Amino acid sequence: MIDEPVYGVIHETEDGYRLFGYAKMYINLPVPGEKKFEDLQGRKWECQGHGAFIFNVVKDDSPLGMKFTHYQIFADPTPILSEAIKRGIIPVEALTS
Numbered sequence: 001m002i003d004e005p006v007y008g009v010i011h012e013t014e015d016g017y018r019l020f021g022y023a024k025m026y027i028n029l030p031v032p033g034e035k036k037f038e039d040l041q042g043r044k045w046e047c048q049g050h051g052a053f054i055f056n057v058v059k060d061d062s063p064l065g066m067k068f069t070h071y072q073i074f075a076d077p078t079p080i081l082s083e084a085i086k087r088g089i090i091p092v093e094a095l096t097s
Contacts, residue, residue: 001025001027002025004025005023006024016066018054019055019056021053025050026043027045027047029087029089031087031088032046047083049075050076052073056071057069
């Protein structure tokens with residue numbers, strides 16, 4: 001699996017920064033299939049998903065001068081799960097349990 005950054009924003013807040021980013025995620029499944037997706041380096045992948053994150057950092061007296069106070073990670077596994085079900089890697093019943 002590899003993540004490929006697409007978009008990012010850094011916003012200065014009263015006590016630090018808020019970071020937002022969006023990336024494409026590429027993956028090959030254990031059961032080989034057609035490699036339909038190409039990343040920016042020209043490598044071919046079987047599946048592509050999307051993900052994003054939000055981080056809040058504040059300034060402090062630590063050696064790095066900052067610390068994380070909040071993070072959220074978002075990902076849509078639907079395209080990858082759909083392909084895994086088509087190939088028989090995951091039974092459809094596994095999605096309901």
